[in-house]
Amino acid sequence: MNTRRDPHALADALPLAAQLRDGLRRGVVFLLLAALVLIFSVLQPAFLTLANAMSILQAVAVVAIIGTGVTVTLAVGGFDLSVGAVAASSVMAASYAMIVLDLGAFATVALVLAFGIVVGLFNALLIVRLKVPDLLATLSTMFLLTGLQLIPTAGRSISAGLILPDGSKATGKVDPLFLAIGRSSLFETLPLPVLLMILVAIVLFVLTERTRFGRLLFATGGNETATRLAGAPVERLRGFAYVLSASLAALGGIIVAARIGRGDVSSGASLLMDSVAASLIGFAVRGLRRPNVGGTIVGAVFVGVLLNGLTMLNAPYYTQDFIKGAVLVSALALTYGINRKMR
Template sequence: SSGLILPDGSKADGVVDKAFLLIGRSSLFDVVPMPVVIMVVVAVIFYVLLEHTRMGRLLFAVGGNPVAAHLAGANVPRLKTVAYVLSGMLASLGGIIIAARVGRGDISSGGSLLMDAVAAALIGFAVLDRRVPNVFGTVVGAVFVGVLLNGLTMLNAPYYTQDFIKGAVLVGALAITYGLGAKRSA
C-alpha cells in the first residue's frame, strides 16, 4: 500500500506497526510459532463450541438437513447467519495472520491456499472415521498438508508438481471418505 493516494490527497507511507508483525512472525518461548498457538486456541474454542454445546449440534443438524432441523425446532435462518459470521471471522483471522507474516496487506496473498484448505478439511473429514466434519480431523489435515508442502519444498520439487501432488492427495482423501460412506451404508 506504499504510495497509495488517500482520500485527503496524501500518500500512504506503507509503514507496518511492529506489534502487528509479531502476530505472524513471533514464537512462544522461541519454539512454537504464534500462528500455531493461535490455531490451537481457535481449534479448542471451536471444538468446545461444536461438540459440547446445543448450538454446535444445531449447526451440524442444519448443515446435514435444514428441513429436518427446522421440523425439529431449530431456527435455521439464524443458525445459517451464525455459521456465515463464524466463517467470516475465521477468514478474517487468517487474513490478519497472513498479512502479519508477509508484512503487507495484499488481496491475493491467500489465493493459492484454497486447495490446501479444502484438502485439509477433506482429509480431516476422514481422519476419525466419523463421517462428519470435526475440528480435530481438520487440524490433523492441516498439519498433514503443511508437512507435505514443506517436505516437497525441502526436496526442491518444482512448484507445478506440488499442485499435482496436492491434487492426488485430495483425490485420495475423497476416495477414503467415499469408501467410508460406502462401508457404512453396506
C-alpha cells in the same frame, strides 16, 4: 487332510476382519501422514527436526484457521467460497489502515475483524434472507471482494511510502506490535500463529462437538426441515456459520499481513483451495465422513507436511498441486471405499 473350515473359526474371523477394516477406515489419514513423514525423513533427514515441525505448523496455521470456518459452514449444509477473498481483502485492509490511515495495531485488528463480520452478515443476508444458493452467493462475494480490494490503491500492493491514486504519498508505517502477531513466538519456541490456531481449534471443537448448539448446527445440515420443526432457529444457525467463517478468514488475513508486513495483492491466492482441501480431508479423519474441526486441523497439517516435504526435496512447483490433489483423492477414496466394503 481335512480341509473343511470350522464354522466357529469363521464366526470369530469375520468380526476380527471387520474390526481391522474399521480400524483402517478410521486411521487411513494418519497412516498416510505417517508414511509421508517416514518417506520425507529418509530422503531428507533435516525434515524430521523440531525447527522444521514448527515451520510446518506456522505455515498451516492460517489455512487451518480459515478451514475451521469453512467446516462450520459445511456443518449447516452450506459452503463458503469467499474465505480466500475475505482473507486477501483483510491483508490489504490491515495494511491500508496502518500505512494510509496511520492507525495502531489494536485499532487495525478491530477494524479488520469488524470487516470480516460485515462480510459474513452480507453472505448471511444473501443466503438466509434472500434465499440465494450458498455457492452462488459466496462466489459473488468472492468476485466482489477480489475487485474491491484493488480499488483504493489502483491495483498496487501496499507498503510504506505508497503513492496513492491522487498522487499523494502515504506517511504511515506498519506498527511493530502488529508485526508481532505473525512473527513472535511464545517461549521462543511456539509461534504465535500456531498458538492462535490451537486456541481456535479448541474453542470450535468444544462448540461443535460438546454443546447443544453444535448438535443443532449439524442437525441443520442433516435435515433443515426437521430441525426447524423441532423449534431450532435454523436461520440464525446458518447466519452464525457464515459470520464465523468470514471472521476467521479475516483473522487469517491479519496473521498473513503481520507475517509479510505489507499488503500484497496476491497474498490470498492459494488460501481458498488449501483451506477447502483441509476441510475435505477432515471428512476422512477417524472415518467420520462429516465435517469436523479436529479433522480439518489434521487435514491442514497433512497438506503442510506434504508441501514442506516436496519443497525440501526440490520438487518442481508446478507438480505440487497435482500431487496434493492425488493424495487427497487417495485419502478420500480409501476411506469411503473401505466403508462401502463394510456394509
